[in-house]
Amino acid sequence: MNSNLDPLQDPNANENGDAWYKIDPPNLPLLKCQLGEDAIEHIWELIDEAKAKEVEPLANQNLAGNIEKSLYLDDKDNYFFNTHLKNQVEEYVSQYSPLIQTSRNPFSTWRLYNLTLREFWVNFQNQMEFNPIHSHAGVLSFVIWLNIPTEYEDQEKIPFCASANTAAASDFNFVYTDIMGNIRPYTIKMGSDVENTMFVFPSLLNHQVYPFYLNDGKRISVSGNIYYDFSFDEEHRKGLESKM
Ligand SMILES: [Fe+2]
Numbered sequence: 636m637n638s639n640l641d642p643l644q645d646p647n648a649n650e651n652g653d654a655w656y657k658i659d660p661p662n663l664p665l666l667k668c669q670l671g672e673d674a675i676e677h678i679w680e681l682i683d684e685a686k687a688k689e690v691e692p693l694a695n696q697n698l699a700g701n702i703e704k705s706l707y708l709d710d711k712d713n714y715f716f717n718t719h720l721k722n723q724v725e726e727y728v729s730q731y732s733p734l735i736q737t738s739r740n741p742f743s744t745w746r747l748y749n750l751t752l753r754e755f756w757v758n759f760q761n762q763m764e765f766n767p768i769h770s771h772a773g774v775l776s777f778v779i780w781l782n783i784p785t786e787y788e789d790q791e792k793i794p795f796c797a798s799a800n801t802a803a804a805s806d807f808n809f810v811y812t813d814i815m816g817n818i819r820p821y822t823i824k825m826g827s828d829v830e831n832t833m834f835v836f837p838s839l840l841n842h843q844v845y846p847f848y849l850n851d852g853k854r855i856s857v858s859g860n861i862y863y864d865f866s867f868d869e870e871h872r873k874g875l876e877s878k879m
Pocket of ligand 1: 771
């Protein structure tokens with residue numbers, strides 16, 4: 636065996652004449668983005684505007700989070716979506732739509748790729764508050780972690796975590812079914828190094844946020860749900876009909 640080559644996926648790794656290949660059945664990926672200054676500045680402005688208005692109803696009543704306050708955001712002129720998300724999420728749908736059940740569109744002869752941001756909100760999470768396992772509406776959803784007042788290494792030292800075989804205080808995780816049919820977490824350990832990071836995921840993917848403890852800071856995150864843009868589809872349909 637050639638020890639420099641992976642015996643499970645490099646056909647030339649084995650010297651006995653056998654060629655081995657690794658097969659990864661298709662699955663949907665998650666996306667991660669370290670947002671730049673332009674995006675972060677814009678989002679903080681939207682949060683300040685939402686706080687200044689603080690219009691009823693608060694977003695809480697439509698959300699799973701067991702947390703003090705959530706406010707809807709208004710992405711003026713669709714700036715954040717158009718500048719920082721649209722290209723990537725439309726490319727995602729373009730590449731992966733055969734795997735996304737909701738993208739199947741058997742009653743039309745074309746597929747929908749254009750997307751639009753609908754629900755858009757900010758969460759202010761205090762210690763001991765949490766977001767139980769839930770999924771979202773839409774095709775793709777995202778969360779941007781803006782402010783994380785704790786470090787997971789410290790949270791895991793809290794006595795009731797330190798004695799556990801799965802310390803989870805302050806964790807954010809996705810919950811999915813693996814190829815064996817087992818339910819598994821994919822965990823993001825939370826700390827200041829996750830600040831300004833956005834995760835994009837299929838809206839139906841379950842996820843949850845565990846509480847943090849012994850810290851008076853606020854964990855601030857922004858989330859949104861992205862849908863197919865049916866208004867585009869209507870224009871597209873008219874365009875096609877006019878050519879018939
Ligand atoms: Fe969520």
